Amino acid sequence: MAKHAKSLLSRWSSRVFLVEVDEKPLYFRLQERHRGERAPRVFGRLREEDRCYSVLVCSGDRIKAAKFYPELRDKLARDLPPGCDLTRMGSFLPRVRDSFIRGYFLKSSAESSAHIERLLRDLGRREPLLVCSYAAAGGGGQRWTQRLWSPSEDETVSDYFVVPSDEPESHPSALSMINNDVFYSFEEARDVFRKCGGIIPEAASVLEMLPGSPEVCRKPNFPVIVIEGLDATGKTTLTESLRDSLGAALLRSPPECLSPWRALFDQEPPLIRRAFYALGNYITAQQIAQEGMKTPVIVDRFWHSTAAYAIATATSGPVSNLPQRGSEVYSWPSDLLQPSFVLLLTLDAEERKRRLKDRGLEKTDEEQQLDRNQLFRLRVEEAYRRISGPPCVTVDASPSADKVLQQTLLLIRSNCHL
Numbered sequence: 016m017a018k019h020a021k022s023l024l025s026r027w028s029s030r031v032f033l034v035e036v037d038e039k040p041l042y043f044r045l046q047e048r049h050r051g052e053r054a055p056r057v058f059g060r061l062r063e064e065d066r067c068y069s070v071l072v073c074s075g076d077r078i079k080a081a082k083f084y085p086e087l088r089d090k091l092a093r094d095l096p097p098g099c100d101l102t103r104m105g106s107f108l109p110r111v112r113d114s115f116i117r118g119y120f121l122k123s124s125a126e127s128s129a130h131i132e133r134l135l136r137d138l139g140r141r142e143p144l145l146v147c148s149y150a151a152a153g154g155g156g157q158r159w160t161q162r163l164w165s166p167s168e169d170e171t172v173s174d175y176f177v178v179p180s181d182e183p184e185s186h187p188s189a190l191s192m193i194n195n196d197v198f199y200s201f202e203e204a205r206d207v208f209r210k211c212g213g214i215i216p217e218a219a220s221v222l223e224m225l226p227g228s229p230e231v232c233r234k235p236n237f238p239v240i241v242i243e244g245l246d247a248t249g250k251t252t253l254t255e256s257l258r259d260s261l262g263a264a265l266l267r268s269p270p271e272c273l274s275p276w277r278a279l280f281d282q283e284p285p286l287i288r289r290a291f292y293a294l295g296n297y298i299t300a301q302q303i304a305q306e307g308m309k310t311p312v313i314v315d316r317f318w319h320s321t322a323a324y325a326i327a328t329a330t331s332g333p334v335s336n337l338p339q340r341g342s343e344v345y346s347w348p349s350d351l352l353q354p355s356f357v358l359l360l361t362l363d364a365e366e367r368k369r370r371l372k373d374r375g376l377e378k379t380d381e382e383q384q385l386d387r388n389q390l391f392r393l394r395v396e397e398a399y400r401r402i403s404g405p406p407c408v409t410v411d412a413s414p415s416a417d418k419v420l421q422q423t424l425l426l427i428r429s430n431c432h433l
């Protein structure tokens with residue numbers, strides 16, 4: 016049995032399970048089964064012939080697990096028999112960091128179980144999956160028989176009851192966000208890219224672009240102003256006008272030198288994609304330090320975007336699921352240059368959609384998600400506001416471009432003594 020799977024099993028009955036049903040969390044635990052005891056019904060009505068499976072990815076190599084997780088979803092969605100319901104699933108040890116593992120919850124009828132188990136066994140030869148099958152025991156109770164598939168075909172079988180569990184104080188995704196979704200040091204982000212080399216050759220090209228160390232030699236002499244906001248709030252328009260009005264240098268994150276690889280890494284799972292953007296900030300920080308010796312610097316997106324989108328993506332459901340204000344998840348990396356001032360452009364959803372359409376550029380997948388999923392957009396906007404570090408001032412971006420520019424210049428001049 017895979018070592019990592021064995022260590023997971025050692026605390027199995029202390030784990031809490033989370034199944035997202037219509038983005039609503041359903042929490043449950045597994046309890047040793049005592050003869051004669053009746054189990055409560057956790058998943059609503061289940062017929063005797065129904066079967067469910069939890070399929071958790073438990074590889075000890077987090078790069079492989081990150082790459083395998085979306086592949087597993089695609090394989091299951093493609094190969095599962097019709098009528099099988101697939102939803103995201105997670106498992107964690109309450110308050111234990113990095114204990115969160117991801118997977119999927121399958122629900123089907125008994126006649127599909129042979130097909131499903133064959134499929135899961137084949138998949139389990141590639142990655143240690145923790146597969147548990149779940150049947151409605153007699154009398155409408157619900158029992159969980161756990162079997163583990165691993166390359167060695169070694170199986171353990173144990174019998175549990177499924178019982179409801181209380182919702183934890185904060186969404187369990189926060190347990191694994193640090194240095195998996197959000198990177199708090201140059202070394203942590205670079206380490207991911209060093210380990211990616213074997214599966215993504217382009218990672219080596221990004222590594223070559225990196226500075227030897229993240230430390231910027233000296234604090235810039237001139238103010239550094241970052242403009243943040245969702246797509247189509249007017250960042251590009253405003254930053255270019257600020258450059259002209261202030262005679263400032265204009266920089267972007269991710270920096271131009273990474274543009275050949277951005278589209279590729281945008282397709283990678285969060286662990287790799289967010290490391291890409293984190294490294295982009297460190298390259299931009301070096302450029303800011305150089306330019307900031309000679310002139311004021313305007314930056315189009317920086318750390319706030321990296322952290323806000325990563326946190327909002329790793330969480331699901333309503334804004335209340337975000338890690339609480341003041342959580343270390345919102346802290347600024349100690350090795351990343353801090354700007355003098357951050358302006359967050361805000362715009363109502365309808366006006367933003369109109370501007371997006373007018374701009375004509377096709378929407379990125381994420382933009383489509385921002386459009387389609389109001390909860391995601393609200394989480395991004397709230398996460399922006401919770402980031403600690405330099406002062407972040409909100410600016411209403413709905414007036415004309417010139418009015419927004421005048422309002423922004425007033426704020427910059429009064430806060431940055433320009």
Ligand SMILES: Nc1ncnc2c1ncn2[C@@H]1O[C@H](COP(=O)(O)OP(=O)(O)O)[C@@H](O)[C@H]1O
Nearest residue numbers: 246247248249250251252370373374414415416
């Ligand atoms: N204040 C504004 N009022 C109306 N339209 C604007 C304003 N600022 C920008 N736009 C237009 O909205 C679209 C998106 O602006 P852009 O600067 O590209 O946003 P972002 O860089 O945030 O994606 C562009 O077509 C731009 O011309």
Ligand SMILES: Nc1ccn([C@H]2C[C@H](O)[C@@H](COP(=O)(O)OP(=O)(O)O)O2)c(=O)n1
Nearest residue numbers: 246268269292316317318320321324379381
């Ligand atoms: N410094 C940055 C800049 C962008 N990102 C991420 C955040 C989102 O996932 C996308 C937003 O990029 P998008 O292309 O939609 O927006 P822009 O056109 O770059 O303004 O990039 C980041 O993580 N860190």
